[in-house]
Amino acid sequence: MKEFALEVKDLNVWIRDKHIIKGVSVQIPRAKILAVMGPSGSGKSTMLRAINRLIELIPDARVEGRVEVYGRDVYAEDPYKIRRIMGTVFQTPNPFPHMSIYENVAIGPKINRLVKSKRELDELVRWALEKAMLWDEVKDRLHDPPHRLSGGQQQRLCLARALALKPKLLLLDEPTGNVDPVNAVKIEEALKGLVKELGLTIVLVTHTPQQAVRISDYIAFLYMGKLVEFGLTDRIALNPSHELTVKFLRGEV
Amino acid sequence: MKAKHDKLFYLSLLPFASVIFVIFALLTFVLVSESWPAVQRWGLSLFTENVWKPSEVSVEQARYGLLAPMYGTLLTSVLAAAIALPLSISTVYFIEELAPRRVRDFFSSVIDLMAGLPTIIYGLWGLEVLVPFLRDSLMYPLRHSLPFLPLFSCDPTAGTSLLAAGVLLSIMIIPYMHGVIKEAYSSIPYTYKEAALSLGTTRYEYFKIMLGLIRPAVLAALLLGLGRAASETVAVALVVGNAFNVSPCLFAPGYTISSLIANQFSEASFYPLMENVMFAGSLVLLVIGVLFSGLGVVMMRRVRELYGR
Numbered sequence: 001m002k003e004f005a006l007e008v009k010d011l012n013v014w015i016r017d018k019h020i021i022k023g024v025s026v027q028i029p030r031a032k033i034l035a036v037m038g039p040s041g042s043g044k045s046t047m048l049r050a051i052n053r054l055i056e057l058i059p060d061a062r063v064e065g066r067v068e069v070y071g072r073d074v075y076a077e078d079p080y081k082i083r084r085i086m087g088t089v090f091q092t093p094n095p096f097p098h099m100s101i102y103e104n105v106a107i108g109p110k111i112n113r114l115v116k117s118k119r120e121l122d123e124l125v126r127w128a129l130e131k132a133m134l135w136d137e138v139k140d141r142l143h144d145p146p147h148r149l150s151g152g153q154q155q156r157l158c159l160a161r162a163l164a165l166k167p168k169l170l171l172l173d174e175p176t177g178n179v180d181p182v183n184a185v186k187i188e189e190a191l192k193g194l195v196k197e198l199g200l201t202i203v204l205v206t207h208t209p210q211q212a213v214r215i216s217d218y219i220a221f222l223y224m225g226k227l228v229e230f231g232l233t234d235r236i237a238l239n240p241s242h243e244l245t246v247k248f249l250r251g252e253v
Numbered sequence: 254m255k256a257k258h259d260k261l262f263y264l265s266l267l268p269f270a271s272v273i274f275v276i277f278a279l280l281t282f283v284l285v286s287e288s289w290p291a292v293q294r295w296g297l298s299l300f301t302e303n304v305w306k307p308s309e310v311s312v313e314q315a316r317y318g319l320l321a322p323m324y325g326t327l328l329t330s331v332l333a334a335a336i337a338l339p340l341s342i343s344t345v346y347f348i349e350e351l352a353p354r355r356v357r358d359f360f361s362s363v364i365d366l367m368a369g370l371p372t373i374i375y376g377l378w379g380l381e382v383l384v385p386f387l388r389d390s391l392m393y394p395l396r397h398s399l400p401f402l403p404l405f406s407c408d409p410t411a412g413t414s415l416l417a418a419g420v421l422l423s424i425m426i427i428p429y430m431h432g433v434i435k436e437a438y439s440s441i442p443y444t445y446k447e448a449a450l451s452l453g454t455t456r457y458e459y460f461k462i463m464l465g466l467i468r469p470a471v472l473a474a475l476l477l478g479l480g481r482a483a484s485e486t487v488a489v490a491l492v493v494g495n496a497f498n499v500s501p502c503l504f505a506p507g508y509t510i511s512s513l514i515a516n517q518f519s520e521a522s523f524y525p526l527m528e529n530v531m532f533a534g535s536l537v538l539l540v541i542g543v544l545f546s547g548l549g550v551v552m553m554r555r556v557r558e559l560y561g562r
Contacts, residue, residue: 054447059354084453095446098465107462158448167454201476 003071005030005201006051006169011065013043013050015058015201020046022225023065023105028218030070031199032166033191035216035233037206043225044205045091048171051203052086053079069169084112087162091174093154095146095161104157105129124164131198132160133230135192152183153159159190170194173203176211188215209249223246224251284536291317291529299533303499307524317530321497323537325415325507329489330482332419332503332504333337333426335480340423341430342471345438346460376488380413384492387420388412392504409504413494416503421492422482429481430474436468437556438463471550476559480545484538508510510534 004027013021021043028034036044049055050063053074067074074082095104105125108114115121125142129135134156138149144155155175162170172191176184192215194200206212212219212233219236221244222228229236229245240246247253292299295317302318320333344364392409399405441463449462464471494506495516500525514531521527 052451054450057443057446057450080453080455083451086451088447088451090444090447090451092444094442094448094467096445096448096462098468111452111454111458161448164452248472 004028004068005032005070006034006068006203007068008047008051009066009068011047011050011067012063013046013055014062015046016060020225021050024220024222024225026218026220026226026227026230028201030201031195032217033195033202033204033215034218034220035204035206035212036220036222037209037212037248038222040207041224041247042222044171044207044222047222048088048173048203048205051169052083052088052171054088070110084165085167086169087165087167087170089155089158089162089170089172089175091177093151093156093158093178095096095149095154097145097147099146101138101146101149101157104146105160105164108161112165114164114166125160128164129157129161131190132156133186133193150180150183152179152186155179155183156187156190159187163194168201170200170202172202174205174207177207189225191215191231209251213249221248223248257298259412281539284532284539287529287532288536289529291533294526299530300537303497305497307527309523309525312428312525315524315526319510319513319530319534319537321499322508322510322513322534324499325418325493326483326509326511326538326541327506328415328439328503329418329422329493329509330479333422334430334475334478335484336420336423337427337430338471338475340432341427341434341478342464344427344431345435349435349438350456350460364428364431368432372425372485372488375421375425376491379417379488379492383421384412387417392416396504399406403501407500407502407505411494411506413492413503413506415493415498415507418489418493418507418509419503421488422485425485425488426478426481427432430478433474433477433553434467434470437467440499440556441466465554469552469555473549473556476545476549476552480542480549483541483545484511486515510538 007027009025011021011024012019016058024047034222036047038044041142046055051067051074053068055061055063056079063075069082069085072082072085095101096107105128106121109121109124126135129138131234134153137153138144138157141148146157149157155178158186168192176187179187188211191202191204195202195240204212204216216233219229219233220227221232221236221242223244229240229242236245237249240249256490265559281468294312298318300319300323304316304318305321306314306316308315344360348360352360388409388411392412392414395405396408445466446459446463449459456463489509490512493509493512495508496506498505500507514534518528518531521531
């Protein structure tokens, strides 16, 4: 039997009495990029937070259905353990302001005891910053506070922070939404590299169909909490089977 | 300040606002000028010696040194802050992260209420309930099991002691420290909480990161708590034992500057210069207060800057 990197089965999410995600099912193999696209308010971010269980931070949120990451039932384990195989990058760059650039990347491995020595940690921090295509820009000022960096650099720092956990699945919530075009391209390139070189699986939430088509292997199109269409990106881009998808790709919804 | 009546309004309120500064300046002036005769008479030894020999007859035979009450003030407030800080931090975590909403509201209201209670209530409760309790279930057991430690090297005869004052003060300053830390904690942007949790943090690691984010507020709480503990008067006067002691033993009765003034000021006018000695003591309190509150305010400002508020 083939094991999926991510398998979502009949996912339903309510916040108070609002039904936010309505019976969504998707599954993707490893080393692929899934783009979850849809207009704002379609439930994309909520779906992401149901995968890494950050949804539980919201009082009165209720989740039904099944989420499996690399064969592990996400809702059957301790949330902190299962989150350690996933890395998350958020819409707004949010490096910890009280930590230096270095510490921001090092905090994850430290917590998860991924390294045994300072040298190993240094190497891992460097590796993560390189993979996030930020190393060259910060290697001489690793101990500066992160607010000295531009917004786009901060976002790549957040990517490095997530990568330092050595995750198998990377979740990104509109990572280029608050970032200038040059940095957006850099982030997209970094993501493609991660899939190719490390075999990482990526779930990327985006509201722009262009980005989805540009970098993903699979597309899930969400509209008002419902999964309108799910399939290979090439197929959906060329030959969408639903009228709503056509409209969204044209920028009409 | 464009419109004319705005300017008038501003000018009409200015005197009221400035009155506060004038009062503060006058107060400082009075404290300094009233302390001066005592400082002139005994010099620095007024603050470095532990003597209390009043004389009704003449200044020549009198001798004063404020070391004991200064030591007591320092010891009791440090003790209070050391007990209150971890308790305040853990109540903040409990209320903000663990408690269901209703329990949270209830606890918050109770803690706010505690901050506003008249301090004499704490004093009476401390004297009647806390002191006997501490004597029987903390001081005697410690005295018997660890008699070789200087901290526990004396018998807690009445129970009124530096330790009792420290513990009572800690209870009294918890609401303040809790309030300062809680305000900062609840203002931590949501996105940092998500970021911390997404790294696979356990509750404890998560809380450590959150505390790191509000470190200036924790420092501010500590400073403001110390300042309050040092200046608290009535409750301490009831439980501290009122004796001129500079003993390392926590069970010994002691004095604090404010409890000394509260106890003896009414009779001080019978003894030449004694009033001035007490003013010198209150000058010390003023310096402590300004220093700690000032630093605390600076820290609070840094908390607000941290998230660009």
